[in-house]
Amino acid sequence: MTDAANGNWTPDRPIVSLNDVHKSFGDLEVLKGISFDVMKGEVICIIGPSGSGKSTLIRCVNALNPIDSGSITVEGQEVNDPKLNKLELRKKVGMVFQQYNLFPHKTALENVMMAPVLVLKEDKGSVEARARALIRKVRLDGKEDSFPGELSGGQQQRVAIARSLAMQPDVMLFDEVTAALDPETVKEVLVTIKDLAQEGMTCMLVTHEMGFAREIADHIYFTDRGVIVEHGPPATFFDEAKDPRTQEFLGQIL
Amino acid sequence: MWDSIQDFFRDLAERDAAWNFIYIYDNKELERVLDGMWVTLELAVVCVVCSVVIGLVGAWLQGARSRIVRSVVQGYIQFFRNTPPLVQLMFFYFALGQFTPTFSPDGYLQQPIISNIGWAIISLSFFAGAFNVEIFRAGIEAVPQSTQEAAESLGMSRFQAYVYVVLPLAFRVSLPSLNNNLVNLVKTTTQALAIAVPELLYQLVSIYNDYSTAQNACMVLMFVVYITLVGFLVFGMNRWERRMVIPGYGGGGG
Numbered sequence: 043m044t045d046a047a048n049g050n051w052t053p054d055r056p057i058v059s060l061n062d063v064h065k066s067f068g069d070l071e072v073l074k075g076i077s078f079d080v081m082k083g084e085v086i087c088i089i090g091p092s093g094s095g096k097s098t099l100i101r102c103v104n105a106l107n108p109i110d111s112g113s114i115t116v117e118g119q120e121v122n123d124p125k126l127n128k129l130e131l132r133k134k135v136g137m138v139f140q141q142y143n144l145f146p147h148k149t150a151l152e153n154v155m156m157a158p159v160l161v162l163k164e165d166k167g168s169v170e171a172r173a174r175a176l177i178r179k180v181r182l183d184g185k186e187d188s189f190p191g192e193l194s195g196g197q198q199q200r201v202a203i204a205r206s207l208a209m210q211p212d213v214m215l216f217d218e219v220t221a222a223l224d225p226e227t228v229k230e231v232l233v234t235i236k237d238l239a240q241e242g243m244t245c246m247l248v249t250h251e252m253g254f255a256r257e258i259a260d261h262i263y264f265t266d267r268g269v270i271v272e273h274g275p276p277a278t279f280f281d282e283a284k285d286p287r288t289q290e291f292l293g294q295i296l
Numbered sequence: 297m298w299d300s301i302q303d304f305f306r307d308l309a310e311r312d313a314a315w316n317f318i319y320i321y322d323n324k325e326l327e328r329v330l331d332g333m334w335v336t337l338e339l340a341v342v343c344v345v346c347s348v349v350i351g352l353v354g355a356w357l358q359g360a361r362s363r364i365v366r367s368v369v370q371g372y373i374q375f376f377r378n379t380p381p382l383v384q385l386m387f388f389y390f391a392l393g394q395f396t397p398t399f400s401p402d403g404y405l406q407q408p409i410i411s412n413i414g415w416a417i418i419s420l421s422f423f424a425g426a427f428n429v430e431i432f433r434a435g436i437e438a439v440p441q442s443t444q445e446a447a448e449s450l451g452m453s454r455f456q457a458y459v460y461v462v463l464p465l466a467f468r469v470s471l472p473s474l475n476n477n478l479v480n481l482v483k484t485t486t487q488a489l490a491i492a493v494p495e496l497l498y499q500l501v502s503i504y505n506d507y508s509t510a511q512n513a514c515m516v517l518m519f520v521v522y523i524t525l526v527g528f529l530v531f532g533m534n535r536w537e538r539r540m541v542i543p544g545y546g547g548g549g550g
Contacts, residue, residue, distance in 0.1 A: 104449055132451035143446035146545040147464050157450035191544020
């Protein structure tokens with residue numbers, strides 16, 4: 043696992059590590075010193091009220107948003123380093139968005155194949171085989187040649203997951219991936235994520251699906267107004283929340 | 297067959313002096329008309345291609361990080377959009393043409409490096425290009441930021457995202473306005489008459505200056521040729537627009 047690009051990272055050290063991360067948009071400080079570690083193969087869920095900085099936090103991990111101070115490392119590589127090779131980072135970190143963000147002018151198969159062919163310069167034939175396998179994996183056999191506009195929200199989101207996986211990342215980020223879906227299709231997307239988690243993929247999820255978080259997460263982080271208020275394994279977190287803000291939030295949701 | 301048509305028009309010209317289709321029965325005049333059509337076609341095609349390239353590059357530069365680059369593009373647009381194309385043609389040819397180096401193919405006469413056709417192409421391409429920059433910019437702004445983020449999170453560079461994701465989508469939005477502007481450009485090529493570019497209008501005006509009875513016939517031809525030329529352009533652009541429609545995306549083209 044060790045290579046020159048990421049220093050001396052070994053799988054026994056955190057794969058993602060945040061240390062006192064601060065981030066402001068103008069005068070609004072969204073993250074006020076967030077620190078936590080994610081180990082390889084771990085699934086963590088970040089929950090909290092709207093505007094608490096969850097999405098910003100997860101977007102900082104693959105450098106879509108730059109941070110103001112503190113440090114984020116992925117496999118030992120500092121994300122905030124101005125000399126960072128973003129391509130190296132993005133090969134390691136896959137991201138799935140709330141609004142799927144598929145490329146509407148490409149078919150499902152082309153969406154999945156595009157980045158490995160263009161970015162990793164891989165051979166088209168082998169990418170296509172992998173892409174077809176991924177589309178089967180997200181249970182969309184037969185939809186290879188459909189355009190995103192011809193698929194339901196849940197199907198589009200699963201294509202987006204397959205598209206991210208095609209880059210063979212080590213960490214997957216999910217940013218409220220079921221928030222835009224209707225209740226019936228939420229489940230099919232959650233099943234796909236659960237499969238991934240069970241295969242040992244390191245996952246960081248921002249989610250409002252408490253039942254799901256409880257079921258798959260190894261660790262839950264509750265954020266409010268830019269800080270982590272409380273965290274713990276799901277059983278402790280959901281049943282023995284100590285902080286009044288957590289209790290209030292859970293009381294409204296559960 | 298052709299001989300009898302020529303005979304018919306020769307008779308017509310003798311019977312009725314108002315309808316002297318001299319460019320049909322007189323081979324010398326016919327050649328002038330065909331030469332003129334060829335120059336018009338050449339001017340139209342080259343200017344259309346160059347102006348589209350200018351538009352694409354300009355729109356790309358408008359998104360540049362450097363403020364200087366952006367102001368240069370903005371200055372270019374304002375200059376060419378806010379002055380009449382006829383004035384631009386004359387300025388380029390008569391003013392700038394004075395300062396370009398000359399060469400001497402026969403060792404006797406000095407010729408400027410850029411001919412009047414060259415100046416017409418340069419000036420008309422930049423004229424239409426200024427509008428194309430704005431047309432493409434509108435298309436690019438219609439592509440959601442989140443789609444570009446998705447491309448970025450898959451490791452694509454800004455250039456790759458522009459070429460493979462943003463442009464194909466922006467193009468579809470831009471096509472109707474682009475269509476308009478290119479039609480305008482083809483029609484504006486007639487103004488090259490002012491700097492004696494031997495395009496169709498120039499040739500026809502020369503013909504009816506030589507043979508005043510040919511005036512009506514020349515006017516008729518002018519309309520027929522431009523209606524046909526622009527008709528082909530519009531037909532092609534509309535077909536292109538329809539072919540670019542993505543199933544389930546947008547409404548363009550029906």
